[in-house]
Amino acid sequence: GAGVSQSPSNKVTEKGKDVELRCDPISGHTALYWYRQSLGQGLEFLIYFQGNSAPDKSGLPSDRFSAERTGGSVSTLTIQRTQQEDSAVYLCASSSSRVGLAAGDTQYFGPGTRLTVL
């Protein structure tokens, strides 16, 4: 079946511009995660959505970052007034986790969006 898809695959923008990154999770997956990965680094958690619950935004690095998930499916990560330090690969993952079952579930990752801020 279809996996997690992300668009665009690459985005080059100028400092100060806003960007929107899109994630299409696997159909039926209730949990959706956004991470970013700087060159040579591990994954940095940004935000987590679970069903209709309020998202966990504890990983967002500043108020320039925001995300929404419409209809429990597609998610958009928005970065306002981009800075050069925002350059990274932004990864989205989904899982079918339910409360109480999260420990054993697995995440399925998209290919990522490579963001370059000039």
Added chain:
Amino acid sequence: DAKTTQPNSMESNEEEPVHLPCNHSTISGTDYIHWYRQLPSQGPEYVIHGLTSNVNNRMASLAIAEDRKSSTLILHRATLRDAAVYYCILRASGGSYIPTFGRGTSLIVHP
């Protein structure tokens, strides 16, 4: 999620077995051990997970120490396609659902 410790890098020759270690001395009784790998220019992909018993699947085997303070991912015959960064993470049952990915182990496979 509790912390894990992995070597920064390991090397192997093609067709040889690879044992990737992970220490998780602060693991709790309900933490699952998960392994993911990230091929170059791709998102991470699930490899295997377990709780107490050793686990086998088509990709790899997971050997879990009796005290659960460490585990080893075993690739039985490394191929060039196995060159990737391997992440060992813990998932806490009933706690945070956000796994913490460290820097992982970069596996280099020599032909």
